[in-house]
Amino acid sequence: MDTDDREMRSNRVVIGLSGASGAIYGVRVLETLAAMPDLEVHLIVTEAARTLVPQETGRSLEEVQDLADKVWDSRRMESPLASGSFLVDAMAVVPCSISTVAKVAHGIGDTLLTRACAVSLKERRRLVIVAREMPLSTVDLRNLTTLSEAGAVVAVASPSFYTGPETVDDLVDLVAGRVIQLMGLDPGPLLKRYVP
Numbered sequence: 001m002d003t004d005d006r007e008m009r010s011n012r013v014v015i016g017l018s019g020a021s022g023a024i025y026g027v028r029v030l031e032t033l034a035a036m037p038d039l040e041v042h043l044i045v046t047e048a049a050r051t052l053v054p055q056e057t058g059r060s061l062e063e064v065q066d067l068a069d070k071v072w073d074s075r076r077m078e079s080p081l082a083s084g085s086f087l088v089d090a091m092a093v094v095p096c097s098i099s100t101v102a103k104v105a106h107g108i109g110d111t112l113l114t115r116a117c118a119v120s121l122k123e124r125r126r127l128v129i130v131a132r133e134m135p136l137s138t139v140d141l142r143n144l145t146t147l148s149e150a151g152a153v154v155a156v157a158s159p160s161f162y163t164g165p166e167t168v169d170d171l172v173d174l175v176a177g178r179v180i181q182l183m184g185l186d187p188g189p190l191l192k193r194y195v196p
């Protein structure tokens with residue numbers, strides 16, 4: 001779903017880092033967005049992600065947060081991102097935990113991250129949910145369907161192999177590149193495309 005004619009482009013995007021495995025996907029998205037001129041990147045980090053990001057990536061939370069222009073603690077609601085009057089072009093939760101999926105699918109906005117997702121849905125803005133869990137229960141599948149029906153783009157963290165990735169970095173780039181593309185931005189060389 002596009003930011004439509006009712007809203008001017010703000011050149012502002014939101015990235016949510018939740019406590020699902022796959023923090024490296026979010027970090028790669030942040031690194032790529034940081035290099036884009038004139039783009040204001042807001043980052044929301046959940047309580048669970050504060051522990052998981054350093055554990056999985058070997059990078060300090062501060063190092064990761066430095067990739068964004070503005071950083072918001074998901075435990076605190078005092079942020080313009082809690083309001084629909086603050087314009088953003090797109091939001092992605094990458095990786096998105098199944099807990100956050102469930103909350104957003106049921107209209108629960110009890111953290112800044114879940115509230116910002118709810119705002120994206122009600123304002124009909126582009127919301128990319130990169131769910132990371134394996135396997136998925138019927139409950140998870142229903143919640144993801146609800147999000148899709150509500151206008152979100154559900155993008156599981158599942159890289160393709162037809163471009164011949166050779167390293168873990170290549171696989172991470174493929175997912176991160178697709179996420180950026182789904183946000184309506186140009187991922188550049190990060191996303192290798194299929195050449196038959």
Ligand SMILES: Cc1cc2nc3c(=O)[nH]c(=O)nc-3n(C[C@H](O)[C@H](O)[C@H](O)COP(=O)(O)O)c2cc1C
Binds near residue numbers: 017022099
């Ligand atoms: C090491 C570790 C890995 C986890 N991986 C996942 C995961 O891949 N997917 C998921 O949905 N939850 C995962 N969880 C559980 C979430 O962190 C937990 O449900 C948390 O409450 C999510 O909160 P948040 O969505 O606010 O970040 C993991 C937890 C730990 C400690």
